[in-house]
Amino acid sequence: MTLTPKERAERSAQAMWAPDRASHWMGMALHEVDEGTATLSLEVQPHHCNGHGMCHGGVTFALADSAFAFACNSRNRTTVAQQNSITYVAPAHQGDTLTARAEERALNGRSGIYDVQVTNQTGAVIAEFRGLSRQIKGRLFDETGEDAS
Template structure:
């Protein structure tokens, strides 16, 4: 199995049980070893009292992209801690794209950067996540599903 095939299989297994990301309306766009791209269109249920996309929605999109990138090697991996900087607001109807890229993996610890942009390529937020591999796999290697 190639690294990309492993990443895609891990993503499919995670996506099948990911109630939160689907509840938000996210879409899994692409995945590869150490990388993932998710997207979301800001809907009425995503805006706050200021009429802009709630920061928690933006964070959740970045966090989900982070999760798919971190688990792409089929090693169960969770977040240790994350930070986000909001650069500009996202508005109702904006199409947000979160691109995650693992920048460091040493032993069981990793660092992944995620950029969230809108449909115009404008930077909405910058997220950095620290991950930790735990016991188990996302799917059983050799499993035909």
């Protein structure tokens, strides 16, 4: 059976989501994946906030990083972060719902570039994240009926 790119992305996400304890622990929700794209969200809880009463930058980064991970693994090729950076544009606060939308910008061989925009429930931009990926050995699930690792 040949999978469409969207089916492959969804199967890849299923393979990653169940054992992704960090994203679950932080309270993230996976909404949509397709080839080279992913959307996740997080409602900012009291334990996500720093001493200034704002969402901790590391929480925003983690949400963007998770969206990046699902986007760059959408082709069923084990892919990891090579380098990531984030620019914080506005603060998020307790009760805000943050949404991270990752989009592939370039894929050449085993290296990719992905941009992730994090917005709040009103659509205000909270952060811009850029992730550089690198495919490594392995697959997330077996597409052939044989061991694909």
